[in-house]
Amino acid sequence: xxxxxxxxxxxxxxxxxxxxxxxxxxxxxxxxxxxxxxxxxxxxxxxxxxxxxxxxxxxxxxxxxxxxxxxxxxxxxxxxxxxxxxxxxxxxxxxxxxxxxxxxxxxxxxxxxxxxxxxxxxxxxxxxxxxxxxxxxxxxxxxxxxxxxxxxxxxxxxxxxxxxxxxxxxxxxxxxxxxxxxxxxxxxxxxxxxxxxxxxxxxxxxxxxxxxxxxxxxxxxxxxxxxxxxxxxxxxxxxxxxxxxxxxxxxxxxxxxxxxxxxxxxxxxxxxxxxxxxxxxxxxxxxxxxxxxx
Amino acid sequence: xxxxxxxxxxxxxxxxxxxxxxxxxxxxxxxxxxxxxxxxxxxxxxxxxxxxxxxxxxxxxxxxxxxxxxxxxxxxxxxxxxxxxxxxxxxxxxxxxxxxxxxxxxxxxxxxxxxxxxxxxxxxxxxxxxxxxxxxxxxxxxxxxxxxxxxxxxxxxxxxxxxxxxxxxxxxxxxxxxxxxxxxxxxxxxxxxxxxxxxxxxxxxxxxxxxxxxxxxxxxxxxxxxxxxxxxxxxxxxxxxxxxxxxxxxxxxxxxxxxxxxxxxxxxxxxxxxxxxxxxxxxxxxxxxxxxxx
Numbered sequence: 001x002x003x004x005x006x007x008x009x010x011x012x013x014x015x016x017x018x019x020x021x022x023x024x025x026x027x028x029x030x031x032x033x034x035x036x037x038x039x040x041x042x043x044x045x046x047x048x049x050x051x052x053x054x055x056x057x058x059x060x061x062x063x064x065x066x067x068x069x070x071x072x073x074x075x076x077x078x079x080x081x082x083x084x085x086x087x088x089x090x091x092x093x094x095x096x097x098x099x100x101x102x103x104x105x106x107x108x109x110x111x112x113x114x115x116x117x118x119x120x121x122x123x124x125x126x127x128x129x130x131x132x133x134x135x136x137x138x139x140x141x142x143x144x145x146x147x148x149x150x151x152x153x154x155x156x157x158x159x160x161x162x163x164x165x166x167x168x169x170x171x172x173x174x175x176x177x178x179x180x181x182x183x184x185x186x187x188x189x190x191x192x193x194x195x196x197x198x199x200x201x202x203x204x205x206x207x208x209x210x211x212x213x214x215x216x217x218x219x220x221x222x223x224x225x226x227x228x229x230x231x232x233x234x235x236x237x238x239x240x241x242x243x244x245x246x247x248x249x250x251x252x253x254x255x256x257x258x259x260x261x262x263x264x265x266x267x268x269x270x271x272x273x274x275x276x277x278x279x280x281x282x283x284x285x286x287x288x289x290x291x292x293x294x
Numbered sequence: 295x296x297x298x299x300x301x302x303x304x305x306x307x308x309x310x311x312x313x314x315x316x317x318x319x320x321x322x323x324x325x326x327x328x329x330x331x332x333x334x335x336x337x338x339x340x341x342x343x344x345x346x347x348x349x350x351x352x353x354x355x356x357x358x359x360x361x362x363x364x365x366x367x368x369x370x371x372x373x374x375x376x377x378x379x380x381x382x383x384x385x386x387x388x389x390x391x392x393x394x395x396x397x398x399x400x401x402x403x404x405x406x407x408x409x410x411x412x413x414x415x416x417x418x419x420x421x422x423x424x425x426x427x428x429x430x431x432x433x434x435x436x437x438x439x440x441x442x443x444x445x446x447x448x449x450x451x452x453x454x455x456x457x458x459x460x461x462x463x464x465x466x467x468x469x470x471x472x473x474x475x476x477x478x479x480x481x482x483x484x485x486x487x488x489x490x491x492x493x494x495x496x497x498x499x500x501x502x503x504x505x506x507x508x509x510x511x512x513x514x515x516x517x518x519x520x521x522x523x524x525x526x527x528x529x530x531x532x533x534x535x536x537x538x539x540x541x542x543x544x545x546x547x548x549x550x551x552x553x554x555x556x557x558x559x560x561x562x563x564x565x566x567x568x569x570x571x572x573x574x575x576x577x578x579x580x581x582x583x584x585x586x587x588x
Contacts, residue, residue, distance in 0.1 A: 123507070123508075123509035123510075124509065124510065125509075125510070125511065127575070142509070143507065143509065145507070181500070181504075182500070182503065182504045182507050183507070185494075185495060185498070185500075185501075185504045186495070186504050186505065186507055186508035186509075186512045187508070187509065187511055187512060189491070190491065190511060190512055190515040190516070191511065192548070192551060192552075193487055193491065193515075193548065194515060194570075194574075195551060195566070195567055195570040195571070196544060196547040196548040196551055196570075197483070197484065197487065197544060197547075197570075198569075198570035198571075198573050198574050199547040199550070199551075199566060199569060199570050199573075200479075200540070200543045200544040200546070200547040200548075201479060201480070201573070202569065202570075202573050203543065203546075203547060204479070204543065206475070206476070206479075207479075209476065210475075210476045210479045210480050211480065211573075211577055212581065213417070213437065213439065213476050213477070213480055214417075214480035214481070214577075214579065215417035215418065215419075215436070215437065215480075215481065215579065216417075216418065216419070216579065217419065217481055217484060217485065217517075217518045218480045218481060218484055218579075219579050220514040220515070220517050220518070221484040221487075221488060221514070221515055221517070221518055222484070222574050222577075223511070223514045223515070223574075224511040224514070224515055225570050225571060225573075225574040226571050226574040226575040227567075227571060228571070229564050229567035229568040229570075229571050230564060232567050233560055233563050233564045233567055236551075236555050236563065237555060237558060237560060237563065240555050240556065240558075243555065244552060244555065244556060246494070247548070247552060249494045249497065249498065250490060250491060250494040251545070251548075252494070252497075253490040253491075253493040253494040253497060254486070254487070254490040254494075254541070254545075256493070257486060257489060257490055257493075257530075258486075258538060258541060261530050261531065261534050261537065261538065262534065262538060264531060264534075266527060266531060269527050269530065269531065270523050270524060270527045272489070272493060273489055273521075273523035273526050273527055274523040275492075275493060275496065276488075276489040276490075276491075276492035276493050276496075276519050276523075277489070277492075277519060277520050277521060277522070277523045279492050279493075279495070279496050279505075279519075280488075280492050280516050280517075280519040280520040281421070281520040283505055283508075283516075285508065285509065285510065285512075285513050287506065
């Protein structure tokens with residue numbers, strides 16, 4: 001049980017975390033700050049936060065748990081702004097989709113206080129932003145990846161695991177670098193491809209006509225292309241090397257399929273489609289990885 | 295109101311059509327045939343069809359409406375098999391995802407009876423196949439594209455429009471060639487990319503680990519990669535020129551995004567992501583195309 005959550009960034013992710021903690025009875029009081037005063041005001045009206053703070057620093061005053069839920073590119077400035085009130089007992093987390101850059105930013109900003117910071121990436125999201133969409137159930141049943149460093153304090157790491165578990169998440173840990181490699185493959189690349197798909201369509205004179213004919217397959221395939229452009233710009237730039245490496249592997253797989261199609265090699269094409277189809281049909285979101293028998 | 299539906303192919307698409315017609319009270323009797331006798335038997339047990347026919351030809355005997363719901367590659371052989379019992383009053387349709395090849399197959403197979411054939415493509419599907427998944431609601435609320443030719447009889451075309459509308463579809467017509475161009479862009483290409491995405495992952499040593507971390511964005515983006523490999527093999531080969539042309543446009547759009555990422559051009563990247571995001575956010579499945587003011 002926490003006395004006070006200091007929430008910096010009262011959008012979808014931050015607001016949902018506050019609501020989830022409240023619903024689970026894990027926090028007595030939420031003090032919130034957003035860059036835009038109207039967002040902070042709206043968060044209080046909606047009962048997402050209890051008290052509006054006039055600055056990020058003052059949102060942290062008296063808090064025993066702090067969530068930094070700002071765009072990844074703003075993490076360093078935010079942590080710098082709150083550093084003077086960070087205590088060795090405080091648990092500070094973020095919710096960013098990239099982790100190596102966040103860890104570097106935290107090291108620079110927090111220096112000897114960096115042990116209080118537990119980098120966190122909850123695997124969830126919506127194609128809508130803003131505190132109006134905050135939802136106590138957003139994190140329920142989802143995975144959360146923690147990427148502690150050698151400086152992270154054990155007490156904070158355990159607290160972080162407990163709090164995410166208490167709101168219904170499955171928690172795992174890995175290094176920031178492993179995290180960024182994995183999410184380049186399963187998140188950042190699919191987003192890049194979905195954005196490219198939309199732009200390929202709108203770049204054609206018949207694009208509007210084509211779009212009017214698209215069905216449920218297209219709807220689901222491109223859902224993530226409605227993601228927030230600034231957020232995805234930052235993610236793609238922050239994780240550019242891993243993302244471009246994954247895009248190269250994807251283009252090789254695509255070229256193999258194209259080769260079979262253009263040469264009319266039905267058997268090779270069927271084999272490749274079967275491999276993809278079976279892999280996807282057997283995949284279950286959040287399932288534990290099948291251990292490979294020796 | 296039809297007396298008898300001759301259903302050739304009692305899988306998901308054919309079975310769902312039979313159930314929808316029954317539910318709407320549009321048919322008195324369904325006579326069904328599938329290549330596999332156990333499928334035909336199962337369709338009768340499930341009440342999808344009323345009578346099992348021992349051949350495609352006999353499923354057509356006495357029918358006033360015929361649905362050919364077989365893999366696209368089997369369309370020509372199926373139409374040849376039933377030709378002798380096709381009458382000028384009969385309405386024959388298919389449900390294939392490509393249309394230029396189907397029209398050519400129908401011309402060759404049906405010859406002077408081709409006027410009875412109305413090529414149809416209902417924009418729906420599931421990542422599960424088989425009569426067990428047949429669903430009277432599969433077509434409800436979906437679009438159906440008819441691709442009549444200059445030989446198609448007006449009476450049959452009107453009947454086709456009416457029957458799809460009666461089971462809840464919105465019907466539009468276009469040429470087989472326009473159809474195939476459009477669906478290369480909004481259906482066949484997304485499938486190709488989703489299959490390639492899965493194969494790019496499984497081609498990596500860490501692929502299983504990465505998959506265990508994938509979340510809801512990945513789930514939706516790759517849903518169509520679980521599609522039936524033989525069906526998609528046939529579609530991709532049948533529509534290969536349009537598909538490869540669309541893939542080229544996609545790769546150009548991807549290269550532009552990659553260029554902005556690798557050069558760190560944040561503004562160019564944001565502009566491209568914004569274009570994609572806004573297009574996708576404003577798109578509504580099945581919405582009429584906004585007419586362009588002159």
